[in-house]
Each structure stands twice: as structure tokens, then as C-alpha cells.
Amino acid sequence: MSSHQHDPGEQGPAEDRAHQGEDLAALLSRLLDQTSGRNQKDLAAAAGIPYATVNAWMNRTRGTSRIDPDKLRALREVFRSWGVSVKVSDFFAAAGQPVPGPTDVEREARLLKLYRQLPEERQRDLVRDAEAMLRVSRVS
Template sequence: METPAEHAENLAQLIKAIESTYEVNQSEIARAIGVAPATVNAWKLGKRGSTRGPNPEKLRSLHGAFPKFSEERIFAAARRAAPGPLDEEAERRLLTLFRGLTEEQQRSKLIEMSALNEANKQ
């Protein structure tokens, strides 16, 4: 069970915890999630590189490669809200609903969803 103190950690502290828990180095973390070692090094040094911070898919990849660290904990360390779960049934329902919209409504929803997605990246 994770404590509130663990949720207060930053991404640099999380990377150090992953290294310690899994006995891996930055290069191995980078390889496991498909980024350059310099990217993991920048995260560990607290350099975000861009105003957006780490890509949400790379954060999810951290959880996939190092599952002892929850997705919520990883996103919190990166100072991002974790995206909600989307199982196959939910995805199917969304697609069914989307197909029932007019072309104009579909364009509108895509714009709205894109804006929400971008807001979550900041």
C-alpha cells in the first residue's frame, strides 16, 4: 500500500526508486520504455526538457515495465493526472456512440477531446 508521502515524490525520486527496487540503471529503464537514456537522465535530474513533461504513453510504459509502481503513483510523480481506464467494452461503447453522431458532431467531439487531452499534458 502506498502512503501519501510516496505520492509527494517527484519524477526524479521515482526514477531512483525504480532503479533501487528493480536493480536497473537509467539505460535499462530507457530501453524498457522506448526512450533515449538521456531522457531518463533528464527526468532523474529534474529537467523536463519541455513544458509538457513526459509523454503520458511513456509514463504508462513505466508502469508496464515496472509494475510495482502504480500508474497513479507514476503520473503523480510527473505532476499529471492519470488517464482513466479504458477497457475493451468501454472502447466499444464509445465507438458505437461516436458512430451515431452526425459528421459535424463528430468533428466537434474530436476538437473537444483533443483540447481535453492537450490540457492533461500540461
């Protein structure tokens, strides 16, 4: 494994601390270094973000505090697809944005997982409660 490749299981608390305070330009540069032969243009194309925008972020000529959260998630997904281990919270922190709560899909998956762990009688209770909450929300 070369110094530019990254073992996904390698990241630990010491590495997390080493990158705290990293801005988006530094994060993107570090992550690109962990890919084999990928560059800003590749990243922009794969994430569906104009190259000029990615380049401006990396050259620190464009602010990052108003980046659409979906673009930050897209960047993370590109790096994950390239085999680089990185958390979505790293992108939000580097852009100077608060990490938003779970997406609708994540919330639904969590709810379904909890539902499936309940005994059948409690599942029925939960469905009744949810239907009652829906009725109340329609009235409000």
C-alpha cells in the same frame, strides 16, 4: 527477500501516503532501487525512451509536465515486468500531470464486461441504442 526487492502485495495506505508529493526523479530512483541490478540505461532501453531523456528526468534537468502519457505508461509497464508493483497514477502524479481517463482498450473492455452481464433482451436493446447513437453522430 532483500531490501531492494518488493512484494507486490506489500503496498498499503501507509506506503501510499509516504510517497505522496514525490517527483518523477524520486519515484524512478525509488523504483529502480526495488529492482535487482537494473539502472537508468536498462530502464530507458526497456521503455523505448532515449537514455539522455531518462537521465535528464532523474537529474531534474528536464521538465516533466509535458511528458507524453504513453511514455509514462511505458515506464510503468517496464517496472511491472520487472516485478515492481506501481500504479500508472503514481507516474502521472510524480510528473505533475493529471491522470488521463481510461484508454480506448480499457473502455472497450469495461463496455464488453457490462454488456455480458445484461440479460439477452437488454443486450439487444443496447445494440439498438448504440446503432441509433452512431446514426445521430453521423448526421451531426
